[in-house]
Amino acid sequence: KTMTSNLTILRDIWYTMIGIPGLEDAHTWISIPICSMYIVALVGNTLLLFLIFTERSLHEPMYYFLSMLALSDIFLSTVTTPKMLAIFWFQDGGISFGSCVSQMFFLHFIFVAESAILLAMAFDRYVAICYPLRYTTILTLSVIGKMGIASVIRSFFICFPLVFLVYRLTYCGKNIIHHSYCEHMGIAKLSCDSIKINIYYGVIAALFSTCLDVVLIIISYFLILCTVFRIPSQETRLKALSTCSSHVCVILLFYTPAFFSFFAHRFGGHSIPLHVHILLANLYVVVPPALNPIIYGVKTKKIQEKVIQVFSLSIECLEHIKC
Numbered sequence: 001k002t003m004t005s006n007l008t009i010l011r012d013i014w015y016t017m018i019g020i021p022g023l024e025d026a027h028t029w030i031s032i033p034i035c036s037m038y039i040v041a042l043v044g045n046t047l048l049l050f051l052i053f054t055e056r057s058l059h060e061p062m063y064y065f066l067s068m069l070a071l072s073d074i075f076l077s078t079v080t081t082p083k084m085l086a087i088f089w090f091q092d093g094g095i096s097f098g099s100c101v102s103q104m105f106f107l108h109f110i111f112v113a114e115s116a117i118l119l120a121m122a123f124d125r126y127v128a129i130c131y132p133l134r135y136t137t138i139l140t141l142s143v144i145g146k147m148g149i150a151s152v153i154r155s156f157f158i159c160f161p162l163v164f165l166v167y168r169l170t171y172c173g174k175n176i177i178h179h180s181y182c183e184h185m186g187i188a189k190l191s192c193d194s195i196k197i198n199i200y201y202g203v204i205a206a207l208f209s210t211c212l213d214v215v216l217i218i219i220s221y222f223l224i225l226c227t228v229f230r231i232p233s234q235e236t237r238l239k240a241l242s243t244c245s246s247h248v249c250v251i252l253l254f255y256t257p258a259f260f261s262f263f264a265h266r267f268g269g270h271s272i273p274l275h276v277h278i279l280l281a282n283l284y285v286v287v288p289p290a291l292n293p294i295i296y297g298v299k300t301k302k303i304q305e306k307v308i309q310v311f312s313l314s315i316e317c318l319e320h321i322k323c
Contacts (some may be wrong), residue, residue, distance in 0.1 A: 018177070019278075022178060044293030062121070065120055084181060105159055109155050118251055258284070
């Protein structure tokens with residue numbers, strides 16, 4: 001009984017995240033691009049949200065989904081980056097078990113929710129191109145709201161069991177986390193129990209969330225391409241495809257490093273060094289959130305015009321104040 005009690009208490013000790021193993025001397029230099037991208041992510045996505053909710057011309061289904069993406073990007077980077085920078089700058093890697101599990105839950109929850117939002121955006125492009133005359137009747141404000149709520153509920157039910165799966169394990173003194181933030185398998189590997197259930201659930205959850213979303217996105221784009229190539233006018237074809245270009249860029253940016261990391265962990269063995277995995281994982285939570293608003297800003301004419309308008313008004317106001 002005493003041994004069991006001691007093992008349970010060990011779960012309540014503070015854990016230490018060491019950042020990027022093997023690159024401790026370069027932490028300060030690595031922190032510069034990460035901090036810069038985090039600031040860009042916060043400013044870019046906040047500006048995007050502000051534009052979408054204040055400009056009536058942007059009150060369309062595509063932009064409502066984009067606002068959901070911007071909000072999830074802010075949360076994704078904020079859940080991980082401040083603590084990451086504290087490790088890099090102040091060697092402050094200490095974290096309680098409860099805080100670590102909370103970070104793990106919100107990280108996976110936001111990731112799965114963002115994947116669902118990208119699927120919803122693919123559906124939006126499918127309806128816009130394949131059923132343009134019914135676009136506004138299919139994607140009403142009510143339907144968009146329900147899709148957003150459904151993505152959150154699905155994400156919660158997929159990710160909440162992870163909390164129970166890490167709490168059920170017995171921990172026996174290992175308190176060094178070889179990462180810059182807490183994620184499911186990183187916590188599970190600290191236990192002295194079998195983690196087969198955690199591994200199986202992790203794979204099943206990925207298959208029925210992210211992988212399923214990717215399959216449905218591919219199907220939607222296959223149907224989009226079939227419709228586009230039936231359009232007789234080349235100019236109209238190109239215009240239809242250009243409306244999808246931003247979304248395709250964001251999809252590649254979101255899923256490519258995620259699948260690389262997943263397959264490298266499962267099949268890479270020791271051929272890919274640990275610091276490469278961790279560095280990629282660190283960049284993954286700041287690069288897509290920083291680039292998504294830039295991609296949509298560059299490729300979407302309406303957003304470009306509104307950004308220029310906002311900055312023009314700001315410059316005029318500053319000049320007026322100086323006068």
